[in-house]
Amino acid sequence: MKNKKIGWIGLGKMGQPMSGQLLKAGYQVYVYGRSEQDTQLMATKGAVVSPSVLTLTNTVDVLFLMVTDDLAIDDIFKSETGILSAELTGKTIVNMSTVSPAINREMAALCKEKGAFYLDAPVSGSVKQAEEAKLVVMAGGEESVYENIKPLFGILGSSSSLIGEIGAGNLAKLSINTLLAIEAQGLAEVINFGEQHGISAEKIMSIINNGALGSIFMKLKGELIINDNYNPAFALKLLTKDLRLAKAEGLDSPLGNTVCKTFQEAEAEFGNEDLIAIKKQL
Structure with missing residues (x-):
């Protein structure tokens, strides 16, 4: 696999550290991104910057994409200089x-x-996990294709699994992100309730983190609330987009419907902040 040329499209908050893991592992990585600043940063780390998606695709054996939404995917594949x-x-x-x-x-x-092979393989985890190669990869596609790419997933994350056919990876990710929204709103509501009665966020988080309800997510997001730091590790607007996708796939449950409504109401004012800014909306 080390002799394979790797391509990477999408050099945002997740794409940079993820493609960087492949560089650190000794792979030759070719990159394409919309931001010249981002592409030049990757060049300083040893990546080869491609002038177009077409040039990149023609050069590499395996091509990864990490972009925002369906519109970006459609353009990257179907434009005159796109993948297709x-x-x-x-x-x-x-x-x-x-x-x-x-x-x-x-x-x-x-x-x-x-004549090409395809996997959908979204990840669970945010920037910190990408930087530490601790992402969880959930893939959809043919088993033989997954097994061929699995060693690369092992560089990007702590685990990977084949969920099912094409699309199954993203269905699993939408399920996970629905739970993410439910946990975020639950944490925000509890801290707000405590503060209304004179109990500080620090004290609430100390109880949570030292008890059965503690988790990495609770600890990280609790620290953001305590420090009044809403710089986005995962932007609220992106989680709202995922909730819309889940609704389109049939999500219709009491908690699911509630968080969809709350996050959509928060998107206009707090969309560019971290998802835990849902506390401010509440």
């Missing part, structure tokens, strides 16, 4: 973006027509 304009025979496309299962199925079918 390249010679794809024998290449593997790994879409690690959290997008709709439907667009993954569409792009997988188009890639198959051109």
Whole structure:
């Protein structure tokens, strides 16, 4: 696998540390991103900057994508200099973006027509986990394709698993992110309730972190609330996008409906802040 050329499209908060893990592991990595600042930063780490998606795709054997939404995926694949304009025979496309299962199925079918393999493989974890290579990868696609790429997933994260057919990875991710929203809103409501009665966030978090309800997520987000720090590790607007995707896939439950409503109401004012800014909306 080390002789394979790796491509990476999408150099945002997650794409940079994830592609950086492959560089540190000794792979030759070619990158493409919208921001010249981001691409030049990756160049200083040893990546080769490609001038276009088409050039990048023609150069590499395995291509990873980590972008924001369905619109970005559609453009990256279908534009005049997009992935589908390249010679794809024998290449593997790994879409690690959290997008709709439907667009993954569409792009997988188009890639198959051109002789390429495809996985959807979103991750659980945020920037800190990406920097520490502790992401959890959930993949959808053919088992043989997954097994071929699995060693690369081992560089990016602490575990990976094949969930099912194309789209299954993103269905699992939407499930996980629904729970993420429920936990975030629950934590925010509890701290708000405590503060209304003169109990500080520090005291509430001390109880949570030292008891059965403690978790890495609770600790990290509790610290953000205590420090009044809402710089986004995972932006509220992105979680809201994922909740909309979950609703489109049939999410219809009491807690699911509640967090969908709350996060959508918060998006306009707090969308660019960390997801735990839901506390301010509440």
